[in-house]
Amino acid sequence: xxxxxxxxxxxxxxxxxxxNRWLKHEGExxxxxxxxxxxxxxxxxxEYEMEVAGTLRRxxxxxxxxxxxxxxxxxxxxxxxxxxxxxxxxxxxxxAEHQAAARTDLDxxxxxxxxxxGRVRATPAARRVAREGGVALEDVAAWLGEDRPVDDADVRxxxxxxxxx
Numbered sequence: 001x002x003x004x005x006x007x008x009x010x011x012x013x014x015x016x017x018x019x020n021r022w023l024k025h026e027g028e029x030x031x032x033x034x035x036x037x038x039x040x041x042x043x044x045x046x047e048y049e050m051e052v053a054g055t056l057r058r059x060x061x062x063x064x065x066x067x068x069x070x071x072x073x074x075x076x077x078x079x080x081x082x083x084x085x086x087x088x089x090x091x092x093x094x095x096a097e098h099q100a101a102a103r104t105d106l107d108x109x110x111x112x113x114x115x116x117x118g119r120v121r122a123t124p125a126a127r128r129v130a131r132e133g134g135v136a137l138e139d140v141a142a143w144l145g146e147d148r149p150v151d152d153a154d155v156r157x158x159x160x161x162x163x164x165x
Contacts, residue, residue: 002077003052004084005036009069016098017041019073021063028056030076037073048073055079060091068098125152133159 007017018040024030035047036056054076061073071094072087120137122130129152130137140150140158 002057002075002081002084003054004072004087005048005074005076007067007069007071007073011041011043014041014069016066016068019061019063019065019067020045022059023047024056026056026059027079030054030056050076052076057081058083058087060087068094070094120150121148122150123152126150126155128152129155129159135159135162 020038020040022037023035024037030036030050031053032050034050036050037048039046039048055078056074057077057079058075059073060075061067061071067073071091075083075087120141122137122141126140126149127137130140130150133155135155135158137150137155140155143158143161144150144154
């Protein structure tokens, strides 16, 4: 009976791995404890060790592939054993879902960065004085005309000038 080897979630924050390189090739025999391939995560590089024996019937990924959790990397079975059906389609679906989620994540990060770029850098005291004075920190920063955090003295000068001006 053959075994479909899938990328498992070994850590809480693991979403993908890179299959760096195959150490065995299709048609080769595998024993328990043999290293099948080299994997890379954002924290470690390790060799995927076999938990079952058999023949590497099919490798479903190429070297340097970035693969999501659940992706079937290989089928190990008897030399004459039929390959399971639908593995490529399932892998394609998983990969497409993972790539779509990554694009969404990048879009959210870009929106956050844009929001933070538009946000005025100011000390907590400056925020308090601006709130108490009824002024927007954006107005103080524009009046100041310098690329630095606004402090409470800046807000007080702005309020003073607005009162006198």
